[in-house]
Amino acid sequence: MKAFWNFLGLLAIMILSLFLAVITGDYGPWYFAWLVGTTMIVLIAAAGAVMFEKQEEEQQGKKGSIH
């Protein structure tokens, strides 16, 4: 049941995004760019943090194997 609700939620987000993309893409190319750009900036910065954790783990691993 939970999966179903998740699916519905994501579906709603997808439809909203498509709707926004079509409207802004047609009438407001810079608004569209802002939506896409901001999403990208947030995702890349978040990915940078996840990468940081990975690097930390690797470093710990290296340090660990020396001992």
Added chain:
Amino acid sequence: MSMMIDPTVVDLSRLQFALTALYHFLFVPLTLGMTFILATMETVYVITGKQIYKEMTQFWGKLFGINFALGVATGLTMEFEFGTNWSMYSHFVGDIFGTPLAIEGLMAFFMESTFVGVMFFGWDRISAKAHLVVTYLVALGSNLSALWILIANGFMQDPRGGTFDPNTMRMQFSNFVDLIFNVDAQAKFVHTSLAGFVTGSMFVMAVSAYYLLTKRHQDLARRSFRIATLFGVISSIGVVTLGDALGFIDVNAQPTKVAAMEAIWNTDRNTVSAPWNLIAFPSESQGRNLFEIGIPYVLTPLLTHTETRVIPGINQLVQDAKPRIVSGIQAMVALEAYNKDHADTQALAVFKANEKDMGFGFLAMQYAPDQDLKNINTTNLPSILDKTAKDTIPNVWVEFWAFRLMVASGFFMLGLFAFAAYYSLKNEMEKHPVLLKMALWSLPLPWIASEFGWITAENGRQPWTVYNWLPTFISASSHTIGYMAFSLVGFTLLYSSFIAAELYLMFKYARLGPTAHHGHDAAAAGGGMAGQPAFAKPSMDRK
């Protein structure tokens, strides 16, 4: 037909608006950017479940909260200023301008304020995912508030979506879609929002650099530094791109602003080799630059994205304005006749034929004998034309240098973020204390860039409040000089105390650091976690 207001009152009204707007915009960009940075940190918390990202969100959130509260306070007073000090403006375009302003007010109050409350106080009351959604809504809400203000400003820069109604003597809505999808408004929104992202990134980067330099809160600082530099480097690229787009739009929409921004006096018909002025000392009285360093081949492609389009210089624009002033005078005289007698269809026809220039008629009013355009005749017309046409050009010196300072700060920050992100990605930031120091001391730059950005935008729009439609000097309210001087001093004192409070609280809480999380501090105080085995990292394992 006299609508003249004492010039000193106009100047004081302008000074007051400029000061309050510039003060207000010391708070706004940090809110625009910090909200999305907080959302990013919280996203990582929800994805990885690592407690430190929650601590980061809460710590930076506290600093954001101080700024948010003071920003709202300075914004509120501004909205009233339109009514109190700019009543003629509000009357003329209130129908159009009031709508986005009202939507902004509603958004700020209901969306932002409600969700900000939940964001601060809801950590233990709602689930982590629900809280994340709320944080995103705060970020969206604050940026959407800015959107409506910039739509209103876009209308002032490049009026679309309204028509003048000779019966009511006001501008009226013709098309809401034209208003909100005005390309000037769009580009302004993205440029300004991204300027906010840059400001937020710089803030987080600088404070983190301070912690790294002083070897405090290093776990928090390293992670914050990573997020801030990546956020900053992409946002900076965006700001530059959109800045270029704004300039490009202005070539079409506001040629007087562009000519002043680049200190171009004479039209250069050799479009390919036309030089772009890196440095210039413009002299308005002499109509030329006393000194300039130009780089050939750059101007035309930079501004027009072509090799062939001619960019008109100031001296030509002044001449080009003259026929529009003549037509505008005819429009206004006919409008007055029509207003006396609505059966006068001939007057209406003359007005309609010259309507697009009516703003230039307004502009000529101050030089007409007794401020009545009907008193203009063939003898006094040439001198009135000369003076009015000169007035269509904004202050070149201010425009040129304000623009240069914004752009220089923009490129400097882009470079700084790029280096900082590079070394952060390699986890070598702490090996470069000079770069850390630069990151710390560059903290004021985004604010400087934004303030000069607004000076570029608004000084460049002069002599108009609504470009080519309504001159600034008739937009004001007819207060007494005493009243204006009194309220100016009052506002300056009030806003300065807000700034003092902000600086005091920000420095205090940034110095203190994330004190609430002692376990973490104790670990960080021991020289950071990098060299220690994983079990010594309580924050990393807690889920």
